[in-house]
Amino acid sequence: MFAVADGMGGHDAGDVASALAVAGLRHFEGAAAVDAGSVISALQEVNRAIFEHSASTARGDVMGTTVVGIALSRDEAADALLVFNVGDSRVYQLRRDELVQLSHDHSLVAELVEAGELTPGEARRDRRRNVVTRALGVGERVDIDEWFVEPEIGDRYLMCSDGLTGEVSDGQICDLLRSGRAPDQAAAALVEMALDAGGHDNVSVVIVDIEGVGVGLDQAIDADTDQHGTVPAAGEGAGDRP
Ligand code: CA
Numbered sequence: 001m002f003a004v005a006d007g008m009g010g011h012d013a014g015d016v017a018s019a020l021a022v023a024g025l026r027h028f029e030g031a032a033a034v035d036a037g038s039v040i041s042a043l044q045e046v047n048r049a050i051f052e053h054s055a056s057t058a059r060g061d062v063m064g065t066t067v068v069g070i071a072l073s074r075d076e077a078a079d080a081l082l083v084f085n086v087g088d089s090r091v092y093q094l095r096r097d098e099l100v101q102l103s104h105d106h107s108l109v110a111e112l113v114e115a116g117e118l119t120p121g122e123a124r125r126d127r128r129r130n131v132v133t134r135a136l137g138v139g140e141r142v143d144i145d146e147w148f149v150e151p152e153i154g155d156r157y158l159m160c161s162d163g164l165t166g167e168v169s170d171g172q173i174c175d176l177l178r179s180g181r182a183p184d185q186a187a188a189a190l191v192e193m194a195l196d197a198g199g200h201d202n203v204s205v206v207i208v209d210i211e212g213v214g215v216g217l218d219q220a221i222d223a224d225t226d227q228h229g230t231v232p233a234a235g236e237g238a239g240d241r242p
Pocket of ligand 1: 006161162163201202
């Protein structure tokens with residue numbers, strides 16, 4: 001399983017929330033494959049834990065985290081990747097040089113784009129772009145998107161926080177992912193690009209290459225990660241950290 005969680009909330013609340021999400025997923029560490037039901041219930045468990053934690057703090061800060069991830073799944077007969085998402089972190093697939101955003105952003109600007117009230121370009125610059133409409137820990141229950149993808153040899157999967165996609169366009173991401181760099185180097189280069197472009201938010205990037213299918217899935221993956229925390233600019237969701 002590979003995942004990115006991007007916390008939100010002041011006074012380090014975002015750090016706590018994203019750490020709770022990652023801790024909840026650690027349960028799957030070392031498993032060759034997972035079943036979707038267990039992943040979803042683990043995330044619901046995380047949701048409750050964050051919600052209760054934030055209710056127990058006197059400050060009443062909103063506290064939550066996005067989570068996006070992929071995992072080898074045993075739900076389907078053939079090799080399959082379970083993909084899950086809550087919030088505005090993203091998972092992309094690069095297949096035969098074509099980059100596709102697999103996840104749907106749970107954000108206000110995404111809803112406005114869908115409603116035809118903003119263009120994607122306007123959404124990237126809109127001051128409300130950090131408003132997330134779904135996150136772990138904000139309510140008693142959360143609706144988690146989950147679906148399956150059939151992996152192919154040569155596929156490359158990118159998971160990232162909005163600190164990357166807020167600074168770097170899909171076209172630039174696509175060019176970089178196609179550049180033939182190893183996952184760790186490509187991840188580091190993307191973080192670098194986001195920082196060079198302004199680095200207004202923390203940037204977390206995970207890249208996973210599919211090197212084989214049907215060969216014992218635990219041997220089929222080469223992945224590496226890179227992340228870099230930056231201090232968010234004032235007024236830009238301060239305290240929003242990986
Ligand atoms: Ca963020």
